Amino acid sequence: MEEAIIETRELRHSFSAGESEPTIEVLHGVDLKINRGSFVAIIGHNGSGKSTLAKHFNAIYLPDVGKVWVSGIDTSDESRTLEIRKTVGMVFQNPDNQIVANVVEEDVAFAPENLGVKSEEIRRRVDDALNVVEMYHMRTHSPHLLSGGQKQRIAIAGVIAMQPDCIVLDEPTAMLDPYGRKEIIKTVYTLNRQFGITVVLITHHMNEVTGADRVIVMDKGSVFLDGTPSEIFSHVEELRGVNLDVPAPVALMYELRRAGVDVPLDALEPERCAEVLAALMKNVKTDGTRPEGEHIESDH
Amino acid sequence: MLKDITLGQYFPGDTAIHRLDPRVKIVLTVEYIVLLFLAKWFFSYGLILLFLVCSAITAHIGAKTLMSGFKPLIIIIIVTAVLNILYTPGEPLVSFWKISITKEGISTAFFMVLRILLLVCGTFLLTYTTSPIRLTDGMESLLKPLKKIKVPVHELAMMMSIALRFIPTLIEETDKIISAQKARGADFTSGNIIRRAKALVPILVPLFVSAFRRADELATAMECRCYNNGENRTKLNVLVVKRADYAAIAVGVVLLAGTLIFRHYGL
Numbered sequence: 346m347e348e349a350i351i352e353t354r355e356l357r358h359s360f361s362a363g364e365s366e367p368t369i370e371v372l373h374g375v376d377l378k379i380n381r382g383s384f385v386a387i388i389g390h391n392g393s394g395k396s397t398l399a400k401h402f403n404a405i406y407l408p409d410v411g412k413v414w415v416s417g418i419d420t421s422d423e424s425r426t427l428e429i430r431k432t433v434g435m436v437f438q439n440p441d442n443q444i445v446a447n448v449v450e451e452d453v454a455f456a457p458e459n460l461g462v463k464s465e466e467i468r469r470r471v472d473d474a475l476n477v478v479e480m481y482h483m484r485t486h487s488p489h490l491l492s493g494g495q496k497q498r499i500a501i502a503g504v505i506a507m508q509p510d511c512i513v514l515d516e517p518t519a520m521l522d523p524y525g526r527k528e529i530i531k532t533v534y535t536l537n538r539q540f541g542i543t544v545v546l547i548t549h550h551m552n553e554v555t556g557a558d559r560v561i562v563m564d565k566g567s568v569f570l571d572g573t574p575s576e577i578f579s580h581v582e583e584l585r586g587v588n589l590d591v592p593a594p595v596a597l598m599y600e601l602r603r604a605g606v607d608v609p610l611d612a613l614e615p616e617r618c619a620e621v622l623a624a625l626m627k628n629v630k631t632d633g634t635r636p637e638g639e640h641i642e643s644d645h
Numbered sequence: 646m647l648k649d650i651t652l653g654q655y656f657p658g659d660t661a662i663h664r665l666d667p668r669v670k671i672v673l674t675v676e677y678i679v680l681l682f683l684a685k686w687f688f689s690y691g692l693i694l695l696f697l698v699c700s701a702i703t704a705h706i707g708a709k710t711l712m713s714g715f716k717p718l719i720i721i722i723i724v725t726a727v728l729n730i731l732y733t734p735g736e737p738l739v740s741f742w743k744i745s746i747t748k749e750g751i752s753t754a755f756f757m758v759l760r761i762l763l764l765v766c767g768t769f770l771l772t773y774t775t776s777p778i779r780l781t782d783g784m785e786s787l788l789k790p791l792k793k794i795k796v797p798v799h800e801l802a803m804m805m806s807i808a809l810r811f812i813p814t815l816i817e818e819t820d821k822i823i824s825a826q827k828a829r830g831a832d833f834t835s836g837n838i839i840r841r842a843k844a845l846v847p848i849l850v851p852l853f854v855s856a857f858r859r860a861d862e863l864a865t866a867m868e869c870r871c872y873n874n875g876e877n878r879t880k881l882n883v884l885v886v887k888r889a890d891y892a893a894i895a896v897g898v899v900l901l902a903g904t905l906i907f908r909h910y911g912l
Contacts, residue, residue: 437866442858471881
């Protein structure tokens with residue numbers, strides 16, 4: 346069996362709005378195991394508890410009930426919090442609010458500086474991290490002059506410089522334009538595929554998770570579905586039931602199937618979808634299904 | 646309009662003065678200020694002025710830029726001059742009514758004004774040639790001994806550099822809020838002073854709320870990156886005293902000795 350880098354058992358978490366207010370339980374007993382080196386996407390609509398769950402992964406929140414282990418370390422052991430934070434890095438939604446320094450390279454150096462790494466080693470790590478996110482040429486710039494996507498890549502570099510085994514990204518693309526979003530997703534996949542870093546990507550953009558090894562769907566503080574992307578997206582009805590949409594290609598395939606056309610449901614990427622449709626068009630003999638196929642394909 | 650605000654203005658460059666260790670520059674500036682108050686007569690001031698001019702030329706900072714700092718000080722300078730002329734006792738030169746202008750008064754006023762002008766030029770030269778980060782780094786390093794008496798030096802330097810980091814972000818945000826309120830019909834330009842001050846409330850409230858939210862998120866992000874109140878902290882760019890810095894220190898010593906000797910002879 347593969348080694349788990351993050352494991353939660355019976356994890357419960359509650360918030361209280363004030364002293365006299367009743368507490369609201371946001372996580373109702375979550376059991377998860379995230380394997381080392383895997384790419385896991387967590388999706389769910391607002392208030393499903395996905396961000397709260399993420400904050401348990403590096404001991405920002407501690408469980409009310411249950412346990413969380415990071416690399417075998419219990420997160421409630423406060424003497425080892427630094428070790429946990431060094432293992433699991435975290436990237437947040439707003440790039441502006443996580444950049445500390447006035448100069449790009451100084452910001453990337455922030456984590457290793459805190460860890461007391463030697464200057465020459467920091468320099469090496471900073472250069473490496475900036476190269477990974479392709480921002481080395483901007484190292485002496487001031488962060489406020491960069492675009493949102495570039496700032497977010499700096500934030501990612503700042504986490505990589507810590508040399509973590511796992512990176513948790515909490516909706517890193519939510520505040521970015523489509524171009525910046527693409528940059529970030531590309532970077533995140535590179536981190537996993539080329540550098541073997543475990544990635545936990547929290548998002549509500551369905552098309553960002555199609556390349557993941559595993560997708561976890563959260564709803565009302567519990568795990569609702571858990572499986573590979575194609576398994577998850579075959580549950581179109583259930584996903585819509587919890588206010589989640591499926592990626593456009595899947596939606597198309599689903600509608601085609603409902604209309605009685607025999608297409609596979611696991612065409613997750615637009616390219617794959619186009620192939621399926623092309624093959625379909627060749628074989629189509631009845632006129633009934635043809636216009637629909639043509640009409641939707643022109644969208645891609 | 647808000648984009649034009651510059652705090653601790655810095656002109657990037659790559660001259661010998663720019664490259665000097667910020668600690669050396671801060672110490673020299675402090676020495677320069679002290680000497681200005683020790684100087685007595687033209688020779689001492691001449692020496693200090695020579696030092697300033699040489700530094701400015703090496704740093705490629707023009708006289709115009711250097712003097713641009715005078716404008717907001719005009720009133721202070723005039724008031725100082727007038728007070729000194731009128732209230733210094735001594736040999737009367739001109740007398741009318743109850744007021745008399747003395748010889749001593751004129752010379753004191755002249756040197757006082759000269760002192761203020763040189764003071765402003767010198768400190769501006771420091772901020773013109775040193776980036777805010779290097780300045781805070783230098784101050785942190787210089788004030789380190791105060792840690793022994795429990796002065797939170799690192800925390801202060803950290804706060805300073807985060808404040809500098811967020812100035813442009815918050816200015817941008819203020820601009821956005823102003824536009825948003827204008828789009829909703831807010832009027833910031835008409836009415837008397839009280840009305841205008843009241844009109845600022847709908848800008849300040851959202852700005853404060855968002856600043857607090859930012860602070861909270863930044864604190865979490867810093868914790869995630871293992872920030873530990875500066876314990877065992879290392880630096881990417883360590884400040885090193887190089888040969889040029891020793892040369893600058895030597896110049897500083899000569900300046901100190903020169904001014905003290907001139908002072909001794911009342912020059």
